[in-house]
Amino acid sequence: MADILTTCCFCGCGCGLYLHVDEGRVTGVTPAKGHPVSKGNLCVKGWNIPEFIHDAGRLTEPLIRKDGRLVTASWDEALDLVASKFLEIREKYGGEALGLLGSARCSNEENYLLQKVGRAGFQTNNIDHCARL
Numbered sequence: 001m002a003d004i005l006t007t008c009c010f011c012g013c014g015c016g017l018y019l020h021v022d023e024g025r026v027t028g029v030t031p032a033k034g035h036p037v038s039k040g041n042l043c044v045k046g047w048n049i050p051e052f053i054h055d056a057g058r059l060t061e062p063l064i065r066k067d068g069r070l071v072t073a074s075w076d077e078a079l080d081l082v083a084s085k086f087l088e089i090r091e092k093y094g095g096e097a098l099g100l101l102g103s104a105r106c107s108n109e110e111n112y113l114l115q116k117v118g119r120a121g122f123q124t125n126n127i128d129h130c131a132r133l
């Protein structure tokens with residue numbers, strides 16, 4: 001059994017916690033007492049992380065639509081498809097025809113990179129966040 005210090009991925013607050021891992025499965029959670037953000041506290045979502053990690057309905061592979069049906073794909077295949085479609089749309093209609101949504105499940109650094117890809121790579125300023133969906 002191992003206790004792994006990490007950051008809660010449920011929202012952007014970034015609370016610190018330990019995941020208790022036993023034989024490859026997360027079995028429990030303990031708040032990180034000395035964490036500068038959460039100071040030993042977690043909300044109900046943080047306490048229940050093990051439930052979603054091992055939920056049978058959780059998507060663990062990308063899905064792409066083929067012949068009207070969603071089928072599993074490799075990350076390379078899915079990312080190549082998204083990139084090629086984005087570039088096709090940008091060529092045809094310009095960057096402002098595209099938009100990207102960041103996520104509260106991502107770190108600040110990941111959301112920063114997303115907006116960089118949008119602005120510098122796809123020439124769009126249409127960047128927003130899932131909190132406004």
Ligand code: SF4
Nearest residue numbers: 008010011015043046
């Ligand atoms: S424990 Fe709650 S408040 Fe803290 S990061 Fe997770 S979801 Fe957000």
